Amino acid sequence: MAVFGTLEWATAFMNAINASKPYEDAAKTWEGDFYFIIEPGGAVKEPGYQYVDLWHGKCRKVDVIPAAEKDKYKPEFVLSASIATWRKVAEKKVDPIQAIVTRQLKLTGNMGKVMRAVKAAQELVNCVTQVKTEYPE
């Protein structure tokens, strides 16, 4: 069991992505890296930055950055939400595209590019479900 937002969790997530054939197929043309930001609230005292680099159906790198070092990467996309929202997405209670459109997940970056990768986004969530996760709530 890995705690969401830790390097251990991010590494398990990367492994799940790289083991997923459906993700590989759905994201074969995807080029773009992300910050997944956990906003402060509840047990989360300061923002958490998870860096995930996705490239042609594979995850090339993950990292977990303290807020003070957030300039370490300049990802193409930033997705930001409370831990409760991340949990809803991870547990498939809301799909990620719906979460973006309804402002539960805040997206910075080219919305059009994300909206053309719906299947890949779905498969990414399927990869999240492969990781046994504990939430800091």
Added chain:
Amino acid sequence: MQFFGVPFTVFGDDSLQYLNTVLAKRAFIVTDKNITKLGLIELVGAELKAANIEYKVFNGVEPDPSIQTVEKATAIAKDFKPDLFIGVGGGSSMDACKSTMVCYCAGIGPLDMSPSDFYNLRAKARLICIPTTSGTGSEATWAIVLTDVEGQRKVALGSYETLPDVAILDPRMVMSMPPNVTGSTGMDALTHAIEGYTATWRTPFTDGPGLIAIKYIFENLKKACDNGKDEEARKYMMYAACQAGTCFGNGMAGLAHSCGHALGGIFHTPHGVAMGLFLPYTMEYIANGSEESLQRYAQIARFCGIAQGSDKECCKALIAAVRKLMKDIGQSPSVKDLKIDKDKYVKAMTELVDRAVNEAMTIAVTRIADNNDLEKMFMCAYDGKPVDF
């Protein structure tokens, strides 16, 4: 937390007179050449003049407007400095107008807008949409569809701030629509309402407008196609399209939109034609695998007085009613009827499926299609065969 947004809606005879009461100095009208030729911009302009509102017309919007068109309109708007944007036309003109307003007010490119961002657009200008077709519902939604010419793709964009402040539904604006456009745009509206009512993103606030829109369309679309001078039918189709927009704009469209966008993007099929064509096939597919949607389709059939039996009987009757309506108004029931070459269609299959599977609408339905099912469904739609899987 959920949202439900509707514009202030002015409807009925002489609704354009509302423009007389608008507090603005300079209005930027975004439209197309055909609307200008039909004299509809003169009607809008006359009201603006009466209110001492200076106006400028950009009539360069093409069907499926491109990002470049929006950039052109924005450059002109920057010189004119409007405090009011007015989109007059079908979905293309209204969507181009919304995008131009965002680019002008927020100083960003068309692809940079996101529902996550706050732009405070109203600090600079407000937005009025005046539809000249009864289909798109763009006057009631914040959604924008532009075309990426380089990638030959439709791009769905939007911001909550692109929901128009005012929608003006003046029947004079739709009276000159020819029967084929009345039919295809009407089928687009029906698709919005049925898909919005059955989408997984639906809310308790989208059910009402969806059901009412479907009822009005079944009652009035054929009348409006048969006799374009039937003012009552024209009015109710206008109201239905707007309410269908409210339904799917606050929820989501569905699989017919995904397939229709894919077909339109590759074979340049008009939007409404493609939507209507795929609607019965996708309804069959979803009903075959989802009890929830089967029940929702049955509710529609009962509400519209189409059937009163079991859920299965009612659902079947609704799909038959959609096919009958399409036949009655002369809409193509299959891709084959659009004169699209079968070899070209089959060759494009991987691309059709790839585009459809990557539309957000594909996952907003109760039965999510995989690539194999999509391919089979595309073939059924080509040959005009019912979807039995």
